[in-house]
Amino acid sequence: MAPHPSGAPAVQVTHETKQPFQGASDDKVTCVASAPPSPSRVPGNCAEAEGGGCRGASRKLRARRGGRSRPKSELALSKQRRNRRKKANDRERNRMHNLNSALDALRGVLPTFPDDAKLTKIETLRFAHNYIWALTQTLRIADHSLYGLEPLVPPCEELGSPDGSSLGDWGSLYSPVSQAGSLSPAASLEEGPGLQAPASPVCLRPGALAFSDFL
DNA sequence: TAGGCCATCTGGTCCT
């Protein structure tokens, strides 16, 4: 996992490590008959001296080693493994819950209609990606018009939607991702097949955004 | 019923 670039925008990925999550408890730990344990390095018998020769100083030696690690029975070992697995499952579940809540937060800031079906995970990511790109373009366009520069994109009237339909209120921003190729910053991302970015000029109008335009 | 989406479990790997 690539660490955040130092100059990354302040999209704070709060490491909400301990955000208690409902359901993160062991509601359904179905401990399936666990597969054969990983190549468990069977802990060597700690009674084995490390060549230092146990000249009656076994107590000191044990104290230096921590003293608590004594050979465990197979039963105790498997019990310990199961316990560790269970704890790992809980953590993993919690981690995924945190991930999902972050995804929900992201959904919350994306412009969608109330009656729109909830975005799937991949849709949310694509939408957010393209939405950010579109907003960036908006700022750029605004900057250029502010300083009297040539517009970067032709006027909206000259743009056509991919399907050739006329541009209504909702057609002013046509689907940025429905085209192949990528001109956006996203091109630098190692994006999978899904995360294409807008390939064509986007004429934005505040409020005229629907998630379907970005997917 | 097939396919998509999702939650969970699991083992491996890396890091502290």
Add this chain to the structure above:
DNA sequence: AGGACCAGATGGCCTA
């Protein structure tokens, strides 16, 4: 040793 992260597997639910 233990936690975080990841990817694969599996099974459930829902919809066209």
